Amino acid sequence: MTMLRDALLSALVALGLFGVMIGLKTDPGPTSLVLTWRPEAVAIAVVVVFFGRLALLSWRASRPAVAKGPGQVAAVMRKAGKYLAPVLLVLTATMPFYAGRYYLDLGILVLTYVMLGWGLNIVVGLAGLLDLGYVAFYAVGAYSFALFATEYGLGFWTCLPLGGLFAATFGVLLGFPVLRLRGDYLAIVTLAFGEIVRVVILNWVSLTGGPNGISGIPRPTFFGLTFSAAGGEGSFADFFGIEPDISQRVIFLFYVIFGLALLTNWVSLRLRNLPLGRAWEALREDEVACRSLGINVTITKLTAFGIGAMFAGFAGAFFATRQAFISPESFTFIESAIVLAIVVLGGLGSQLGVAMAAAVMIGGAELLRGIVIAGVDLVEYRMLFFGLALVLVMVLRPRGLVSGRTPSVSLGKAREIPAEMVAEGRG
Amino acid sequence: MAELLSVENLTMRFGGLLAVDTLSFTARAGEITAVIGPNGAGKTTVFNCITGFYRPTSGQLSLTHAGGHGFQLQSLPGHRIARVARVARTFQNIRLFAGMTVLENLMVAQHNTLMPNVASGLLAVFGLGGYRPIQARALDKARLWLDAIGLTERADDVAGALPYGAQRRLEIARAMCVDPVLLCLDEPAAGLNPRESDELSALLLRIRGGEIGDGCSILLIEHDMGVVMRISDHVVVLDHGKKISDGTPEAVRNDPHVIAAYLGDGDEGLE
Numbered sequence: 168m169t170m171l172r173d174a175l176l177s178a179l180v181a182l183g184l185f186g187v188m189i190g191l192k193t194d195p196g197p198t199s200l201v202l203t204w205r206p207e208a209v210a211i212a213v214v215v216v217f218f219g220r221l222a223l224l225s226w227r228a229s230r231p232a233v234a235k236g237p238g239q240v241a242a243v244m245r246k247a248g249k250y251l252a253p254v255l256l257v258l259t260a261t262m263p264f265y266a267g268r269y270y271l272d273l274g275i276l277v278l279t280y281v282m283l284g285w286g287l288n289i290v291v292g293l294a295g296l297l298d299l300g301y302v303a304f305y306a307v308g309a310y311s312f313a314l315f316a317t318e319y320g321l322g323f324w325t326c327l328p329l330g331g332l333f334a335a336t337f338g339v340l341l342g343f344p345v346l347r348l349r350g351d352y353l354a355i356v357t358l359a360f361g362e363i364v365r366v367v368i369l370n371w372v373s374l375t376g377g378p379n380g381i382s383g384i385p386r387p388t389f390f391g392l393t394f395s396a397a398g399g400e401g402s403f404a405d406f407f408g409i410e411p412d413i414s415q416r417v418i419f420l421f422y423v424i425f426g427l428a429l430l431t432n433w434v435s436l437r438l439r440n441l442p443l444g445r446a447w448e449a450l451r452e453d454e455v456a457c458r459s460l461g462i463n464v465t466i467t468k469l470t471a472f473g474i475g476a477m478f479a480g481f482a483g484a485f486f487a488t489r490q491a492f493i494s495p496e497s498f499t500f501i502e503s504a505i506v507l508a509i510v511v512l513g514g515l516g517s518q519l520g521v522a523m524a525a526a527v528m529i530g531g532a533e534l535l536r537g538i539v540i541a542g543v544d545l546v547e548y549r550m551l552f553f554g555l556a557l558v559l560v561m562v563l564r565p566r567g568l569v570s571g572r573t574p575s576v577s578l579g580k581a582r583e584i585p586a587e588m589v590a591e592g593r594g
Numbered sequence: 595m596a597e598l599l600s601v602e603n604l605t606m607r608f609g610g611l612l613a614v615d616t617l618s619f620t621a622r623a624g625e626i627t628a629v630i631g632p633n634g635a636g637k638t639t640v641f642n643c644i645t646g647f648y649r650p651t652s653g654q655l656s657l658t659h660a661g662g663h664g665f666q667l668q669s670l671p672g673h674r675i676a677r678v679a680r681v682a683r684t685f686q687n688i689r690l691f692a693g694m695t696v697l698e699n700l701m702v703a704q705h706n707t708l709m710p711n712v713a714s715g716l717l718a719v720f721g722l723g724g725y726r727p728i729q730a731r732a733l734d735k736a737r738l739w740l741d742a743i744g745l746t747e748r749a750d751d752v753a754g755a756l757p758y759g760a761q762r763r764l765e766i767a768r769a770m771c772v773d774p775v776l777l778c779l780d781e782p783a784a785g786l787n788p789r790e791s792d793e794l795s796a797l798l799l800r801i802r803g804g805e806i807g808d809g810c811s812i813l814l815i816e817h818d819m820g821v822v823m824r825i826s827d828h829v830v831v832l833d834h835g836k837k838i839s840d841g842t843p844e845a846v847r848n849d850p851h852v853i854a855a856y857l858g859d860g861d862e863g864l865e
């Protein structure tokens with residue numbers, strides 16, 4: 168009985184909300200907007216809410232009272248993770264052998280976000296510094312790569328480290344004034360910094376080309392061999408005596424970003440077990456205690472910021488060479504938000520979780536393209552699915568898909584630490 | 595015994611509140627100096643000034659190492675006080691790295707030994723810079739202290755899940771991993787049962803005597819008079835930010851000012 172009343176109440180609320188939101192549709196008329204009244208759509212929405220609520224309530228009632236404890240869930244996830252990670256690795260490494268051009272391109276995109284996620288994970292997941300302007304370093308990497316490559320004609324393998332270096336320098340320079348702020352304040356200031364970098368790029372027309380961006384960024388070469396559709400002297404296809412094919416470049420790019428992502432992963436995993444990474448995590452746990460132990464809090468935060476920025480710079484450089492064209496539009500706040508969402512969804516500090524979240528959020532969303540329901544392409548609803556995914560994960564697994572941490576050093580057998588014990592950091 | 599810490603005319607003002615008022619006392623090397631006083635007397639504030647968490651409004655805090663090297667603590671940046679002047683501390687409300695294991699807590703405390711500078715920290719990523727032997731030594735020291743506080747069995751357990759008494763001991767061991775010459779303990783016996791208090795007293799005496807570690811003087815804030823009277827060599831009594839008594843435990847225990855301060859509010863005059 169209470170269920171029925173609850174469902175009716177929900178339906179009433181839905182009526183109130185959807186009566187205006189869905190019921191009234193505005194269309195451009197000959198002189199002004201014309202209101203169209205759509206009672207049938209409202210009715211459908213209200214009925215859906217009524218029965219949905221009823222179903223949810225009865226499902227809850229029928230469920231056994233004792234749910235699985237968080238420890239058990241974590242144990243299952245960890246076991247799965249042990250096998251999942253190598254499987255994913257092999258699947259990714261062999262992708263060019265079984266996947267077509269479209270999926271390879273998608274793979275490159277996903278791997279770029281995996282790399283960005285892993286980079287940001289150093290800053291947010293390990294050091295606990297909430298950075299909402301991560302895209303700024305991505306932009307710095309991309310633009311320094313583009314400028315060095317187009318202005319000075321430097322090759323891909325020279326410009327790539329330069330991009331990372333510039334971004335890292337930027338990270339340290341920005342970090343210096345900003346890192347004395349904590350928590351929400353740090354988040355707001357980094358957000359502002361991200362926007363400032365974009366606005367500067369947009370307006371410094373003589374250097375960056377402003378809104379027109381930079382085009383004609385050279386493509387990467389394989390030990391000096393170019394990849395061109397035409398083949399010809401000095402090209403990859405010519406050297407190896409094979410048919411020139413544009414997919415060779417795609418495969419090459421795929422392995423470049425795969426390697427870069429693995430490098431990011433390797434460095435973060437290594438650092439985690441070394442004093443520097445341990446100090447980051449200690450900082451996330453308790454900054455005051457760190458200071459009392461003689462740890463230079465500022466320097467430690469700066470290294471996290473700088474190293475995180477460096478990987479964003481690498482990713483940015485890769486992005487520039489892959490697109491051959493960059494403009495400020497690629498470096499808006501939404502990119503920062505997506506990368507942060509990937510890190511939070513995956514589980515702060517978890518490498519596997521971040522990779523999975525990136526695959527689902529970026530790859531999954533892109534796979535919606537072309538699925539047309541009732542005349543609209545589902546990819547248009549990408550942001551809706553993002554939001555849903557975030558809400559779902561936050562309700563079911565507030566610490567992200569894969570949470571908990573493995574001790575960085577142990578005398579006996581290392582045991583996983585449940586996420587509930589681990590601090591999230593206050594900046 | 596040589597003078598280790600000398601506090602001269604230390605004053606700390608918070609807006610209109612005078613938390614510490616021209617306080618002077620000394621702590622000698624190789625001794626346990628207790629700082630006692632009623633709640634709100636300003637004891638923790640003194641510690642916060644010594645360890646660089648507060649900048650004193652005025653006054654000098656001079657620390658002299660056995661080699662004769664001196665430091666003015668009031669003008670050192672916070673992290674240098676632990677690293678260079680070698681003053682370590684614990685907190686009144688335990689501040690462990692709760693999400694890290696017991697062993698990790700002890701390793702973080704040895705951060706500056708493990709990673710003298712950022713470059714060496716980064717080189718270690720590529721296995722360069724001779725990190726391994728340094729880590730082995732750090733692990734040995736951690737084992738030593740785990741053994742001293744009886745937590746060897748729980749080395750790989752998460753610190754936040756330890757019982758209260760064990761957390762207190764771990765915080766002391768963590769501070770000792772900094773290799774301090776002066777260990778500042780803020781109410782280490784708070785919340786311990788009588789047996790644990792006895793064990794703590796024994797541990798502190800061993801630390802002072804150099805039976806574990808290299809010998810270290812102790813500055814102790816404590817409300818448990820049993821512990822204070824048993825182990826301290828010298829007691830300083832504060833009330834309302836001022837020193838009201840200073841001397842051996844016996845002398846202080848019989849000082850009428852101290853009795854007045856503890857029994858009633860001196861201002862109201864109980865007699």
Ligand SMILES: Nc1ncnc2c1ncn2[C@@H]1O[C@H](COP(=O)(O)OP(=O)(O)OP(=O)(O)O)[C@@H](O)[C@H]1O
Binds near residue numbers: 611613631633635637
């Ligand atoms: N950061 C601060 N800002 C303002 N007032 C402070 C601050 N820290 C301490 N005080 C005040 O200074 C006085 C002394 O506090 P303190 O914590 O040093 O006392 P205590 O002797 O350690 O007491 P307890 O035995 O309760 O720990 C108190 O009145 C306290 O309210």
Ligand SMILES: [Mg+2]
Binds near residue numbers: 637638639686780
């Ligand atoms: Mg206190």
